[in-house]
Amino acid sequence: MSTVARRGAAAPRELARVGDRLSFVYLERCVVHRADNAITATDAEGVTHIPSATIGTLLLGPGTRVTHQAMSVLGECGAGVAWVGEHGVRFYAGGRALTRSSALVEAQATAWANLRTRLDVARSMYRLRFPDEDPAGRTRQQLLGLEGDRLRACYRAESARTGVPWRRREYNRDDFAAGDAPNQGITAAAQCMYGIAHAVVTALGCSPALGFVHSGHERSFVMDIADLYKTEVAIPAAFDAAVEGPEDVAARTRRALRDRINKTRLLDRCVRDIKGLLRFDETAEDASGSSDGDRVTLQSDHGTEVESGRNYADEIIW
Template sequence: MTPGPGTARRKLAAPTVAMLPRINDSLSFLYLDIVRIHQDDTGVCAEVTSERHATQTVYLPTAALSCVLLGPGTSITSRALATFARHGTTVLITGSGGVRCYAATQPASLTTTWLERQTRAWADDTRRLTVAKAMYEKRFGPGTATDATSLDTLRGMEGQRVKTHYQLLARQYKIGRFRRAYDPASWDTQDPVNLALSSANTCLYGIVHAAILALGCSPALGFVHNGNQQALVYDIADLYKAELTIPLAFSLHASTNPEAMARRSFRTELRLFRLLPRIVTDIQQLLDPENKYETPDPEEHLVDLWDPVVGAIPGGINHGLET
């Protein structure tokens, strides 16, 4: 029986996983606070209520967002959260201004290819040190981490280089001596540079977290940082701070609202630096430097069976029927 034209049109219009943007192609992030997020017949929308403008509704491009940061005063329905999950959008629960990350969602339909590579590299002390050295050389140039360099030495070298970077920018912007400080208990008393740096870094952490989850890796298994559920997030974010967040924070030394300015300026710079594709590529190169890989195909087999002799075998098959 030949399908009718109506059936053919429905098949063509039916959405598939492959239609969704890859993490490389997604928009960066969206920070929301004091809004109600829900799902209606059209899509996911945020309702903003104020005395001046009453209630305004803004629809969110869920399939094109890499992560959404939900600040204080935000409520979200289960239907809206389910839509974010289907589209692979990471949802982060943050503090005011996105300064702290308390929880995050992870898309469920992911291959474990990169998680397995990460786990093997993390569990082997030699390979773990190799990845840590590769991270250092991505920041400071090839050859800066010699074969004899230990992890303790790397940490000391990194600390000195970052301190020198702070001193150079402080002289450039004529703000005198600068000391990095992060104290949530006395947040409002900190200087504009520290406020802007903390705010921009948290946005950076959110984007890196989203990229790590989109690849299916574990944010908790870091190579330099350790003992925290965001250890790998801090590792990868450190690759870009000297280029992005630190110069931005010093440029806002005279701002009256450095936190908001840092978020807006950082979002603009992300488009110029095309950061998301860089994050994905850098993680892949660090975990498997001998090969070149693209982001896993969403149409590939998502579930295999493990066999100690032949390796992975296809899932979703009744192997009892085999003779």
């Protein structure tokens, strides 16, 4: 019996909202399995049960093994899954989240395909990041300069707030431990934010590749979204973790970041921001009924969509 393309019957309205979930759960050196509608993580210390419907992103670190049944329940409940490196500071691959509608990715592609609207979205992203600056009329080069200045100012401000010494941003891809405590924390925070943003982007049905600030990478849009909260959420969490020194700074950063994300309900905000940036009309989607389940149509002439599952041979004049 064929099971190709078969998915669970749960509709999006039956699932926990993205904004109501835990931001992420990081696991390493364990076996991930399924127990009813939860997943279990088994390691040397025993078995931990994790309700799968409450997970935003599951980060699988080194030494993890995950069963087919575990991936099945994660897919059914719309949880994002990312395979990451040690300390969660590298992204290797991402599992597909639950997506039922193409409406948002069509809005994204429409905005991306036109150079003027692509720049408009990029300016809106900078306006979200730096609300006291008006990016209207600025070129891309000017926007990049604005970002660089603001990041340097943020590093200095967080150093002064926490008392953690700061020299400059340094990242050695091949040697995470080569950086000092704040640099390790910032790297760990950035990768966690990429995992979270990737889960939200795919859960909403957007394309991770079609970026408005970043370009040329399969996760350009993910980087765009993660950067929206860099100075407000990620960098402060990294400096808070670095106060205690470089020992185990990545794990402390993840905990500080998770607490900050859950406290500020960042996932819910992330969903709103993506829809706002893409000027997505939710009322139109609700009217189509696509939010209640799968909606598949066929494209016809003049932008008309017709019902799928029918043979139109007798209705077409060749």
